[in-house]
Structure formats: structure tokens, C-alpha cells
Amino acid sequence: MANGIELMVAAALCIGCPPMQNETLPTNLVQLNDDGNMITEIPLVVGGVGLDQDAPVETLEVILRKKRKLSDMRDWINGKHLRIATLEDYPLSYTELLDNGTRIGHGVSFQIIDFLRKKFNFTYEVFVPQDNIIGSPTDYDRSLIEMVNNSQVDLAAAFIPSLSEQRSFVYYSATTLDEGEWIMVMQRPRESASGSGLLAPFDFWVWILIFVSLLVVGPIIYVLIIIRNRLTGDKEQHPYSLGHCAWFVYGALMKQGSTLSPIADSTRLLFATWWIFITILTSFYTANLTAFLTLSKFTLPYNTVNDILVKNKHFVSIRGGGVEYAIRTTNESLSILSRMINNNYAVFSDASNDTYNLQNYVERNGYVFVRDRPAINIMLYQDYLYRKTISYNNEKVHCPFAMAKEPFLKKKRSFAYPIGSNLSVLFDPELLNLVESGIVKHLSAKDLPSAEICPQDLGGTERQLRNGDLMMTYYIMLAGFATSLAVFTTELLCRFINSRQEANANKWATHGIGRAPNGQSIKPSSRWFRSFRRLDGSSGSGNKQLLGNSTHGQNVTPPPPYQSIFKGSDNAHRWRHAVGQMGHGGHGVLLGGADPNGVGGGGAMGGGVRRFINGRDYMVFRNPNGQSQLIPVRSPSAALFQYTYTE
Known part of the structure; x- marks a missing residue:
């Protein structure tokens, strides 16, 4: 070195x-x-x-x-003064009118224009169409399209959707600023659209099939039992009535059990099959209901255009915006909603203030508000900040509105120039650099927080049952009471008809009608009268009885009161004396040889025999019809027995 x-x-x-x-x-x-x-x-x-x-x-x-x-x-535009038209479309483009009458442009569009102004050294002034609308061939007057087409301005600095009908009036820039998405905003429902309360665990058709099986299985079991008895000739298995089978099916569904005890193996399998089916069904229902009330994902009732169309939901959008022209234009995707305009389900508001539209149409009238995504995000964020001052902790108060996930409309948006203008050749390369570098997207969301404001699912961990969840329970109760009232009215009507018929039959018998010459009664010749005689049990063969009939009104002496078995009271003496008289009269005797004086033989108290059956103590008496009657001795069973014969 x-x-x-x-x-x-x-x-x-x-x-x-x-x-x-x-x-x-x-x-x-x-x-x-x-x-x-x-x-x-x-x-x-x-x-x-x-x-x-x-x-x-x-x-x-x-x-x-x-x-x-x-x-x-570059040489031509250097120092040139341009006339620029725009729309009041906050936050993408909006203007401010100063005291001296000068209009200043703001928003993402004019941030881009200011960048171009500094690069190419030009000045500009801002104009807004009288009606603040984009315009179309059928809505041309006082529109932005009219100003550009007549060369009243040099370009339109706004996020203008590329619509097919407008291409014959203006020239869109070759560089697409973004792909606009119009989103639906609605009132946040109290419960999810996936289901409400008790009906949520199962699909609609599952409920229909359950109801059909409830109506069909009872008659099917009844028919199979009859067919089985006729083919086998079995006399031990008595066929159950249709009413018994129907109540068995319903009782199994309600987990109430049944008093039916079939003997045949095939009949037992029928009953067991229905029980297994009900057990699995109720298990699935309980598990899914618990999952729905705690872990289910929240969904909105209106998510797509088809939901609006099928449910005829009122919606509102900006007058003269992309949504209106996409609906009114025949070859656009939203033309299927054109009939909703004729039926007054679609409203296009002249107000450019989104907060006014949100409060007036959505909050008060329950409409669905359709707006592009940047405007929706800014609007919900400002509403969130305002409501945060009202209630600091309640998240449901902060977010009374919800935003759908699926876009209502998608359209590419760009600037517009008069046909034959050369500004596109100069500006488009610079616009392309801004779009590809992500600057346009950044400018559209720079005033928003990184976190999502008021998401569709608030994500609350607490899930309390509300009246809306239990509404189906109330409906079931009302339906049950209404059905019981209808059945009760029918019973009164039938009883009234039967009493009138019995009165007429007694009247005919008094006047000699319906009597044979030897004085015996004869059956009425009318088939209608004979049917009523079968209903009230006056005729018929065998031991058959209608569902619900009781033997309490027949000439059967009930067993003694439970206290009379172990207490030597006068009640026990009178009961044994009465039974003894019936025994001497040919109606029955006491088991164990009880005499008319109440002195029995062989029993604990002389009126019966104490037996130990199936691990339980019983007092065995003989009824007047010759059958043995068991009276339980154990306290709980005795209490039920006492209640049955005394209440």
C-alpha cells in the first residue's frame, strides 16, 4: 500500500x-x-x-x-386546464363546494387525479351532473354519460361500472381500476336462518317424514296383527283395536310407554322396531338441538340474488347507480329482478347520504340495502363508532346490521373519456402502475381498521334461549288445546245424539213400538239405530269393548278397601258380609271359606288368603264372577290400589 x-x-x-x-x-x-x-x-x-x-x-x-x-x-398536456366530471359516491369520489363557488374533488378518484396532475403538470376543475347519475340510453338527461358524450368534460373521474349500453356513448379506460362488488346490508336477525328453535335440528323433509310415519305406523301394525291372527289361527293373541295401536305409536314417540303386552313374537318385533326407531330419532334430535343452540354457525336469511327474488324481499339502492342499470338492462345478469321494479319491491333512493338510507330504509322499514363494498365498510364502521358511544360493552347494540357474504353484483370499474379522446393513451399506463402496485386498493381501505367490523357471526360464547327459540313449543301447546277442544265438542255432540236416540227408542217402546207380541223387545230395523246400539254396548258378542270404556259401571263388586284387610272395622265386616250373601246367592264366595257372619277360614283375617307371589305379598279374594282378585299388601302398591277403587 x-x-x-x-x-x-x-x-x-x-x-x-x-x-x-x-x-x-x-x-x-x-x-x-x-x-x-x-x-x-x-x-x-x-x-x-x-x-x-x-x-x-x-x-x-x-x-x-x-x-x-x-x-x-406530454407536451400538449403540460400546463393545460382540464374539465373533470365526477359523482357523489363516497368514499371513492365526492366533492366539496367552497364559499367562492369552487368545487373541490375528494376521494380515491381525485387522489389518482392529483398524482397524474403532478406527473403531467396540468390543472383541472370539477363538475357534477345535475342528477348525480351515471346515465343510460333511457336515462340520458342530466347524467354523467351525457356530459362525457357531449365533450362538456375531458374525462370522468369516478369508479364507473362497465355496462354494455353505455359503451356506445363513452370510451372506458383500458386499465380497470378494480372489480366492484355490491353487497347486501340488512337488519341483523335475532336467530340464524338455518333454523329456529325446536325445528332447527332436522330438515323440513325429515319433519314431514316423521309426521307421516306417526300417522301410518299405527294402522300398519293394526293390519299386520289382524293378518297374522287370521293366517295362524292364534286365539291367545287378541287383536288390538286401531285406537290402541295409534296411541301406542304416539306414546312411544312421547316416551310414555304403553299398557299393551303382546304375546306373539311377530307382534313383539313390530313393537320393538318402532321403539328402536324412536330411540334413535330422539337421540339424534337431542344431540343436534344441543349443537345448534351452542355451536351452530350464524347465517342470514338473504345471501344471494335468488333469495331476494324468491322471497320477494324489498331492497333499496342508489338512484342511477350500477345496480339500477344492471337490472333495467336486458342483457345484464340482474335483469331477472326487473319485475320487482314493476311490483314496487325495488326502491332507488335519490339521497347520496348512505347513513340516511341505512336508517330510513333498513333500520325503520326492514329493507335490504345494496351498496358497493367500500361504501358499505365505511358506513358500517362509522355507525359502529357512533353506537360505541351509546353502549360500550354490548356488542349486539354496536352491530344492529349484518352484511351478506355473497356479492349482489360484480362489475369492472374504470374512468371514462369522450369517444376519440387521446387522454387514455397518456393516462392508462400510469393507472396500470397504480393498480398493479396495489395503491388503488390501499387507498380504498386506508381509513378502515384491519379487523372486520361487525362480522356476520359475532362469535358470542353465550347462547340464551329466547321466546323465538320456544315459539314452536307455544304453537304445539295451542294446537294441542285446540285439538282437545274439538274432540270434546265432538264428544258432546255424539252424547247429545245418543241421548236423543235413546229417548226416542224408549218412547216407541212405551207405545208398543219395538215390542214383540209376547212383550219382549226387538232390535230396531234401522241400520243407523243398530250402529248406536253397538256403540253404547247394548248389543254385541263376546267380551269386546270400545277403547276408553270402563268396568266400574258394571255389576262388579270391587275388592274391599285396603284398610279393611288389616283392621277389624265395621267396613271390613260389611264387605265380607255382602260378599258372603252373594256367595250364598250364587254370585260368589270368599276364598278360604268365609261365612256370612264374616268369620273366614284359612286367611289372615278370614276374608282371603295371604300369598307370596313374585316376591310380593298379596291378599287373594274371589270375585263374584269366580275369578281371583289380588290385593297388594306392600305400601306403595296398596296406595295405588286404594286410589284406584276409592277416587
Whole structure:
């Protein structure tokens, strides 16, 4: 390494060196002036655009022509004053009118315009159409399309959706600013649209099939039992009535059991099959109901355009916006909603204030508000901040509105120029750089927090049952009471008809009608009368009885009161005396040889025999019909027995 003395010697020697004869700089050297600006003209690089040596001369001429055109456009716009039209579409574009009458543009659109102004050195003034609408061939007057088409302005700086009918009036920029998404906002429902309360665990068709099985299984069991008895000739298994089978099916569903005890194996399998089915069904219902009330995902009743169309839901959007023209235009995707405009289900508001539309239409009237995503996010965020001052902790108060997940409409949006304008050639490359770098997207959401404001599912861990969840329970109770009232009315009507018929039959018998010559009664000849006689049990064969009939009214002496078995009271003496008289009269005797004086033999109290059956104590008496009657001795069973014969 050279030291300081060597460097000083080398400098002194260079002073005496002759000057260089060739002062020509290298050909590829780029020279800068004192200000740091480039003064060397860079030649056109052909290889960078994918051209080879055999490229046609016309292609080179086109590239050179475009370059000269851009250079000429830069010279033309330098210092020029432009007229720019826009829309009141907060936050993408909106204006402010100063006291001196000057209108200033704000929003994402004018942040882009200010960037272009600084780059190309021009000035501008802002205009807004009288009706603040985009415009269409059928809605042309006082619109933005009219101003651009008539060259009243040099360009339209707004996020204008690319609609098919407007292309014949304006020229959209080749660079797409974004793909606009229009979202639905509605009142937040109290319960999820996936189901409400008790009906939530099962699908609609599952409930229908359960109801059908409840009506069908009872008659099916009844028919199969009859067929089985007729094919086998079994006399031990008595066929159950249709009413018994129907109540068994219903009782199994309600987990109430049944008093039916079939003997045949096939009948037992029928009963067991229904029980297994009900057990599995109720287990699934209980598990799904618990999951729904605690872990179910919250969904909205209106998520897509089809939901609005099928349910005929009122909705509101901005007058003269992309949604209205997409509905009114035949070849657009939303043209299926055109009939809703004719039926007054669609409202297009002239108010550009989104907060007014949200409170007036959504909060008060329950409409669905359709708006583009940036405006919706800003609107809900500002509403959230306001309601946060009212209630600090209650999240349901903070977020009374919910936003659908699926877009209502998707359209590409861009600036618009008059047809034949050259500004697109100059501005589009710069706009493309802003879009590809994510600056446009950043400007659209820079005033919003990173977290989602008022999501569809608030994510609360607590889930308390409300009246809405129990509404089906109330409906079931009302339906049950109404059905019982109808059945009770029918019973009164039938009883009234039967009493009138019995009165008429007694009247005929008094006058000699319905009596044989020997004085015996004869059956009425009318089939209608005979049916009523079968209903009240006056005729018929065997031991058959209708469902619900009781033997308490028949000539059967009930067993003694429970206290009379172990207490030598007068009641026990009278009961044994009465039974003894019936025994001497041919109606029955006491088991154990009880005499009319109440002195029995062989029993604990002389009126019966104490037996130990199936591990339980019973007092065995003989009924007047000759059958043995068991009276339980154990206290709980005795209490039920006492209640049965005394109440």
C-alpha cells in the first residue's frame, strides 16, 4: 500500500505528463449535467420488446410513432386546464363546494387525479351532473354519460361500472381500476336462518317424514296383527283395536310407554322396531338441538340474488347507480329482478347520504340495502363508532346490521373519456402502475381498521334461549288445546245424539213400538239405530269393548278397601258380609271359606288368603264372577290400589 510520500511524488510526476490525444468518450456512456439530469439521448432498444433482426419495418415504425405520440401528448398536456366530471359516491369520489363557488374533488378518484396532475403538470376543475347519475340510453338527461358524450368534460373521474349500453356513448379506460362488488346490508336477525328453535335440528323433509310415519305406523301394525291372527289361527293373541295401536305409536314417540303386552313374537318385533326407531330419532334430535343452540354457525336469511327474488324481499339502492342499470338492462345478469321494479319491491333512493338510507330504509322499514363494498365498510364502521358511544360493552347494540357474504353484483370499474379522446393513451399506463402496485386498493381501505367490523357471526360464547327459540313449543301447546277442544265438542255432540236416540227408542217402546207380541223387545230395523246400539254396548258378542270404556259401571263388586284387610272395622265386616250373601246367592264366595257372619277360614283375617307371589305379598279374594282378585299388601302398591277403587 502506497504511503503519503509516494502519493505526493506521483502527483508531481503527473504534472509533467503530456495531455491525451484521444478525448472521445465511450459510446455507451450516459452523461449527466450539473443538475443530475440525463443529457444523453438514449436510442430505442428493440430487443427489449421481443423483436428480432427480421422484424418488419412497419412494427418499428408503429413503436416509434407511439413514442412520438406520447411525447407530443406530454407536451400538449403540460400546463393545460382540464374539465373533470365526477359523482357523489363516497368514499371513492365526492366533492366539496367552497364559499367562492369552487368545487373541490375528494376521494380515491381525485387522489389518482392529483398524482397524474403532478406527473403531467396540468390543472383541472370539477363538475357534477345535475342528477348525480351515471346515465343510460333511457336515462340520458342530466347524467354523467351525457356530459362525457357531449365533450362538456375531458374525462370522468369516478369508479364507473362497465355496462354494455353505455359503451356506445363513452370510451372506458383500458386499465380497470378494480372489480366492484355490491353487497347486501340488512337488519341483523335475532336467530340464524338455518333454523329456529325446536325445528332447527332436522330438515323440513325429515319433519314431514316423521309426521307421516306417526300417522301410518299405527294402522300398519293394526293390519299386520289382524293378518297374522287370521293366517295362524292364534286365539291367545287378541287383536288390538286401531285406537290402541295409534296411541301406542304416539306414546312411544312421547316416551310414555304403553299398557299393551303382546304375546306373539311377530307382534313383539313390530313393537320393538318402532321403539328402536324412536330411540334413535330422539337421540339424534337431542344431540343436534344441543349443537345448534351452542355451536351452530350464524347465517342470514338473504345471501344471494335468488333469495331476494324468491322471497320477494324489498331492497333499496342508489338512484342511477350500477345496480339500477344492471337490472333495467336486458342483457345484464340482474335483469331477472326487473319485475320487482314493476311490483314496487325495488326502491332507488335519490339521497347520496348512505347513513340516511341505512336508517330510513333498513333500520325503520326492514329493507335490504345494496351498496358497493367500500361504501358499505365505511358506513358500517362509522355507525359502529357512533353506537360505541351509546353502549360500550354490548356488542349486539354496536352491530344492529349484518352484511351478506355473497356479492349482489360484480362489475369492472374504470374512468371514462369522450369517444376519440387521446387522454387514455397518456393516462392508462400510469393507472396500470397504480393498480398493479396495489395503491388503488390501499387507498380504498386506508381509513378502515384491519379487523372486520361487525362480522356476520359475532362469535358470542353465550347462547340464551329466547321466546323465538320456544315459539314452536307455544304453537304445539295451542294446537294441542285446540285439538282437545274439538274432540270434546265432538264428544258432546255424539252424547247429545245418543241421548236423543235413546229417548226416542224408549218412547216407541212405551207405545208398543219395538215390542214383540209376547212383550219382549226387538232390535230396531234401522241400520243407523243398530250402529248406536253397538256403540253404547247394548248389543254385541263376546267380551269386546270400545277403547276408553270402563268396568266400574258394571255389576262388579270391587275388592274391599285396603284398610279393611288389616283392621277389624265395621267396613271390613260389611264387605265380607255382602260378599258372603252373594256367595250364598250364587254370585260368589270368599276364598278360604268365609261365612256370612264374616268369620273366614284359612286367611289372615278370614276374608282371603295371604300369598307370596313374585316376591310380593298379596291378599287373594274371589270375585263374584269366580275369578281371583289380588290385593297388594306392600305400601306403595296398596296406595295405588286404594286410589284406584276409592277416587
